[in-house]
Amino acid sequence: MRSGFIAEVVLTFVFLLVIFGSTSEKAPKGFAGISIGLSLVLIHLVGIPITGTSVNPARSLGPALIVGGTALYQLWLFWVAPIIGGVLAAAVWRLLE
Numbered sequence: 001m002r003s004g005f006i007a008e009v010v011l012t013f014v015f016l017l018v019i020f021g022s023t024s025e026k027a028p029k030g031f032a033g034i035s036i037g038l039s040l041v042l043i044h045l046v047g048i049p050i051t052g053t054s055v056n057p058a059r060s061l062g063p064a065l066i067v068g069g070t071a072l073y074q075l076w077l078f079w080v081a082p083i084i085g086g087v088l089a090a091a092v093w094r095l096l097e
Contacts, residue, residue, distance in 0.1 A: 001074075004051040005081050011043045012055045012085025013092075020093045054078040055085075 018039040022032035040055075047053035054060040060078035064071040 001077065005077055007047055007050040008054060008077065008081030009085040009088070011047050011053065012082040013089045015039060015043055015055050016086050016089035017093060020089065024097075051078075055082055057082050 019032075019036055021027060022035045043055060044053045047055070057079040060075060064075045064078075
């Protein structure tokens with residue numbers, strides 16, 4: 001559970017930093033989709049063996065409701081960790097911007 005929590009926080013953090021950087025006014029126009037898409041692929045390649053990868057709380061809700069049981073018990077991780085990762089990424093982006 002601990003490694004899954006850390007992985008989701010870090011992967012969400014990285015993903016949101018890529019999104020912030022790609023959509024920044026300083027970034028070249030028209031390339032955001034490429035960098036965001038490639039980073040999401042890399043995040044999934046790294047995260048699937050650890051947690052199945054969420055980095056999006058809404059994506060975790062549907063499967064957990066259908067599967068039930070342990071998936072519902074662990075759903076908190078897939079909501080709390082991405083929110084923490086997102087808040088950290090926003091704070092770091094503010095400092096770097």
